[in-house]
């Protein structure tokens with residue numbers, strides 16, 4: 191692995207709502223190297239977006255965060271607001287789903303792309319305009335479109351503008367949260383191809399979130415699978431997609447077609463039930479009530495990630511070397527190290 195750019199350590203996010211604590215992210219550890227592309231997959235509600243928002247402290251005030259998010263050597267959780275403003279856009283930027291809601295309808299897209307550049311770099315208007323023109327061309331749009339308003343663009347073009355904004359300050363990391371969800375299939379493929387091309391060889395790291403594992407395994411080097419706020423498996427994209435070690439990753443792989451393999455569309459999902467309510471998680475492994483490979487101890491043991499191959503870990507009693515001995519040592523205990531919003 192190359193130099194580590196992002197290190198997420200024992201990250202926990204709890205929302206307070208309706209007088210209840212909602213455990214959205216529970217003790218997540220992840221590493222991302224410079225230039226690496228990491229995909230995060232999981233069903234709706236598994237905590238993917240909460241994790242992404244926590245990386246740049248974009249969570250609402252009802253969220254409590256513990257743990258560490260070390261980006262290029264600095265802990266984002268501890269950072270002053272002034273330093274955080276500098277890190278947003280220039281250190282890491284986010285492309286959200288549904289660009290229409292993220293763009294300001296009353297400003298031209300040129301002005302919106304220029305905004306972070308002017309904010310972060312001492313650059314005059316004509317310098318910013320040149321950069322905007324180049325960025326638009328980089329994302330496959332004519333530079334003249336800088337004078338267009340968001341409503342004058344198609345969904346795919348608006349998402350291209352979001353990508354141009356994310357690239358504007360040449361960040362180390364781009365976080366893409368379901369960047370193609372609202373788009374039709376052809377445009378989805380174009381946008382994914384564009385992200386792939388722009389990141390390739392640039393040294394920019396990519397953290398891409400999707401509920402669709404086949405999309406992620408097509409674009410990313412590594413995959414992390416989330417379930418009920420935990421990472422249950424992480425490893426090389428091909429291995430996690432095609433030789434999953436955790437029963438949930440295996441079920442998720444079977445649930446989606448492999449791109450270019452029409453026969454895979456026929457495979458059943460194979461999972462009964464829904465993900466658990468984060469306000470009342472099951473005891474032991476949160477997946478055990480739905481798990482087709484469930485063992486007797488799964489309602490008491492909540493396994494930590496365990497190495498199952500080269501940079502490939504899974505959190506399941508099935509992969510532990512000695513299921514009989516010291517299983518208690520594998521129970522995850524959330525630690526409260528730092529608190530921030």
Ligand SMILES: Nc1ncnc2c1ncn2[C@@H]1O[C@H](COP(=O)(O)OP(=O)(O)OP(=O)(O)O)[C@@H](O)[C@H]1O
Nearest residue numbers: 205207212214233234235236237238239240250468
């Ligand atoms: N602002 C909030 N207040 C309270 N609960 C929240 C808030 N945002 C998210 N949650 C809850 O936190 C859990 C994780 O949600 P999150 O949106 O991170 O999951 P996700 O995997 O990104 O889902 P999706 O794919 O649907 O976006 C869910 O149970 C969700 O209802």
